Amino acid sequence: MVGKKSGKALLRDEGLERTDNNMDLSSWPQIAAINQKNYYTDYLKRDDQLLAFRLQNEEARNRMAKNAKDRDRALALGKPGELEPDTEMDGDTALEDVNEEAAEALGSKVIIVHIGSQNLRIGLASDALPKTVPMVIARRSAKSESEEEGVEPKPKRLKLDNDTAVEPEKMFGPEFSSLYTTMSTELKTHMRQNKRRTLPNSKEMVINYNRRTPPETISEHNDPMRVDWTEIADRPPEYITGQEALRIADNSRPRYKLFWPIRYGWCNEKDYESKRLLFLDISLILEDAIKTQLGLTSKKDWPQYSCVFVIPDLYEKSYITQILEMLMSEFGFSRACFIQESLAGTFGAGFTLACIVDIGAQKTSICCVEEGMCIENSRINLKYGGADVTETFVKMMLYDHFPYAEINLWRRYDFLLAEELKKNFCTMNESSVSVQVFDFHLRVSGRDTRKYAFKAYDEVLLAPMGYFQPAIFDNSYKLERRRKLLPRSYDIYDGQPNDPVSAAQSEILSSISPAPVNSQFNGESQLNTHDVQSTPSRSQQLSALSRVQDLDPTPRSSIAGSPAPEAFGTPHARGSGTPIPGAPAVAASQTPRTPTVEERDDILPIFPLDSAILKSVVHAARSDDRKMRDFLGGIMVLGGGSLVSGFHAFLEERLQALRPGYTKEIMIGTPPRDLDPQVVAWKGASVFGKLNGTNDSWIGQLEYDRLGSRLLAYKCMWSH
Template identity: 45%
Template sequence: MPPRKANRPSKKDEGLARTDNNLKNHSWPVVYPINQKNFYTDYLKRDDQALVWRQRSEVPRPEREVKDRGPILDGEPEKDSVGTDGKEDEEHPEVWGSRVIIIHPGSRNLRIGRASDALPKTIPNVIARQHAQSEWEEDPHPRPKRLRMEEEPKDDLEDAGDNTPQRRTRGSSRKSASLAEKEPSCAESSFQTLFNEISQELKMQMRQNKRRVLPNSREGVINHNKKYVPENIKEHNDPYRAEWTSVDTSLLHFVGQEALHIADNSLPRYKLFWPLRDGVFNEHDYLSKRRWHEDVTVILRESFLKELSIGPGDYEALSAVLVIPDLYDRIYVTEMLDLLLREFRFAQVCLFQESVAATYGAGFSSACIVDIGAQKTSISCVEEGMVIPDSRLNLKFGGDDVTTTFVQMLLTNSFPYSDINLLRRYDYLLAEDLKVKYTSLNEADVVVQFHNFHVRAPGEETIKYGFKTYDEVYLAPFSLFHPGILDTTDKLRGRRSLWERSYDLYDDVPNDPVSLAQESLHRPATAPAPATVNEDIEMTDDTNSAIPNKPTSTSLTVPTAGFESTPKTSHGGSPVPEEVSDIPEGANKAIVGNGHSKAGGSDPGDPDPEIEALPMLPLDLAIIESIRYAAKGDEKRSKDFFSGILLVGGGSLTAGLNHLLEERLIRQRGGLGNLTISSPPRELDPQVLVWKGASVFGKLTSTNEVWIKQSEYDILNSRVLPYKTLWMW
């Protein structure tokens, strides 16, 4: 029997059934799944999606052209268009480029000037501030370090208690110097050994070149210098007496040449501060970032006012071109850029690399730039106005190291002014003058010669010295090819104690620029070099020099304060292209340091910490290494770079450097074809060539897109740099 149906009404009849009334039960938007097979986005792929380009496109064309030309000073007419008679240009010949300031900071000198100037103004990049002690009083050890001599006169310690910094009678020395001479360190004995080795190498080289080498020449020089008696000259009889800076308790600081000419024993005492050292921040002499910023600001502000007659009220109407190193630290670039745009409030700032600026100044489209500065040597290959990233090398030696080595060699040969100390200002100026006058890389100058000089100390009579030289005038600049003899104990002291490394915002990994050529210098300190050698050249110990008995290693292992290196992706170093051969093992020994940083350097938790080693490589081998990584196996590109080597910087002024470098490159690698070592054209000073190239760039009208304006920097800060640099930031 079928079940009986209930007489209950249905839900539809009762109005309880759900019906589709197109009403949503929530207000949240419905996101449908993405079709993975046909996925595409144009986010940040068009110029109009970048703020800097969108702002530029939104500006009307007439106003945009005015902005591109830069702000105009009061009463200064615009440049006439084509077809005008040019009468206004004759009245205002400085208009074009006079609104652009070129700034080229260095470890020793600061070069500034308007783009319309023919040559820059050179100011020592130093500031003197009132301090409890001066430099020579803080450091008890004289510089350079003294070697223990076999025969010391009995009156060496006669005046050891004299505290005056200008005790200069023959055979006298300060107490600290005498104590330092008692027991020579390992570094000092190594210096004496290497000094004798390269001296013997020079003699053999001169004999091969059919030059006469007189026996016992050095012994004759030493005997003469020991017996020489200095001569006192009254102040009124000295026509070239030095003018020292007058000090007062109300004067808190001095800048530039005034700072260098402050007496060491002045009252009150002043201490010199160099904001840049070895091409990077000087973090050893500064205890805070704020003081460093204050010093850089004061140096720039007073230099602008004294040398260019530019006051603080004129900055907003000017543009600035900042010249930066090729292998730079991002922290350095961002700090300097922030200083110019936030502190000085320049209207716009442009960044320009040193090697590219050198090619602009010399008129080369492609070249291998060798910049020998005061405390660093940078090598980069430039092709069609762009630096090849993997060819950049940064070696931490330069003209100051040559000066220190020259003085140390003179002291080894019984220099009559035995109390010389490069920490004293007048002694440093004297040593620089002696280096410029007498050092040379011409073999014809390696003879016994007599010279004289005058020691002019503040508050004392002038003393005239005479001395003889032999091979030290050649061997001191020759240390560029034997960097193992250089004293590296003070290199990069305090590195990473104030500024940490730059890290990527998203990946949290170091993002400083990387160069395979620079990383190859650190490989001996981290991992054994591969055994493969390129077939077109076998660089063995015998090919490092024309002398077959050259020592297999010319490097000096001493403690140091750290080093500057580019970040690596692994502790084993970066891979080397198959066609690139390694540096010979005997030619490159990384100088391992013991981390004397004040704040410990890198973060211990960093998966890729910096290796505390200072790589040293002879100048000729460094050039070959840079060109190898630039050419990448292309023989034609390699020959093009070898035929366009350009020497710039103050260290390139050494007589005979071009000829010697050319000879050593041919010996290291034959069959180079047209090898050319060029000097700046038009008899331009190689020290100012980089600044001159930057001034040419600052006057170009086709470079409007690389200027960083105030409005852009206020919004994006340093994130604007990828859009405003000529290279890959």
């Protein structure tokens, strides 16, 4: 029997005895554990711990030191006249460089870029007005956009089984015919109430004249306004951008196909197969515009320039990050910054408090701005604009037997013709509504010019009336392939979407989205449902008083029928919004539910313009009656879609009909100094780009190389 071993013997026999020299296993210092009950850290709690702020303060100190040296040098040389008067400035404010300002004009090294769905406006901050370039690129292709298989003419016409066109009154379907007839009847009734003369057979006069009036042929040498089409060289380029792309003949050799990278304020995911090609076209259009319009032909000079980029109020994070990478990495600008459209509009007009309504070609944005900041909950983005008015005007003319029945907006010369017809003939003055004879010239490459004469009656007013009855627009294709190339951006920490949300936009989407069939709420649950919709942002707390203020159940007489009631918990009429295609109609007794984040991309924001403006103002005022009156008195309409004659007075009358208690306060303003409404946002961005001493939004190359798009959280003037 083996005896029990002692501890020492066990260590010795088993090889467990320690034989080292008592040195630590590692040379790294051993740090004691933190007392979890009482500890404190100031990590990322001071501005000087952020690289963006450190670089900014360092640049300010360097400029202050350089300015002091220049001042001492001027005093030593006995040239006190070169000195600027002393200005009291704090340590965070950078002083202007005296020699740099003397050498070049202010803003001559700042490029301002404003991208729209149809036009690009670009120029230097020192320019009085920007250069306007169509936001389009033509690429070599086997067929043009109008010759591709499966592409139907635009506007789309119905055909019989044997591929024969139907009568003009039936070619757009019964829904369009019913809406058009209803709008025409209501307009005639309103004109009679205003003691305006209307002929009972006006439509018959228009149709009969258009049926029997043939076109007149004019030879090319007798046409003083003939078009200079783009000539294709012996070695045709791979792509052509801008106005030259629109002037390429449809039957050119080789064929070219047009691509529009931006559609309806979104990236055009429908016509592109890859995200890389989409942003490549955007960069090519910008690059050609900088070289041809600004004269900066050498990219080696671009690092000397800065760039101010105008973005939508309700932007997409993925779009902003891609544009920032393009400006800093591909173009190599020394620095860049972003500004929202509505804020740029107030800068351009010189307003401190206003409700900006920007009607573009395919997008309408509404936002209230106060003291240099866009009010988050007031932002609204609607997917219609001047291009929808153009298409609707062509449909109404074809409905009344337009003599040029073969018009197809996919063809380039027809697209330019339709834009010209809308610009010349559309109006919102009731005094101009009468049976009138108009004419236009059809110019096609390789053919003689044809002069058409036609009559029009109320089409010139009912087409822009679509802003207030958007169901007349063709909205069936605007959501095709949405989110197929650019997925939604999510926060990497909490998984929440990065794209901004707005209480006003959420309310519009809720009123449009179909409610579940089995949903039955009482009054209390309805209130709670709408409180949930305002939770995405901490500033979206809607008070019950603002909802009560938004109630206006009393029907009011208006120019084109009574709009839907402004009740917060009441669904709007189906005609005022476009639900998900194929979705069933919502009964009037059902309450619209709040769509989820994923469902918002499946709902097209189509809403009457006058009602949308009031919703934006109500969310901006937040039950403050004084602010409500200030915003209603500071409505400013911008964009090319507002250039219709008489639009401002018409919109003012509509708003006064919806809010009779604020009749004296409601006022629609125009840009000061007779400035073109299309360039006000660009002009405001140019003013913003000249604020060198007080603008902290610039992103430099050094900080972008280190932090990338994360800098947007520190550099943007809005909550990111």
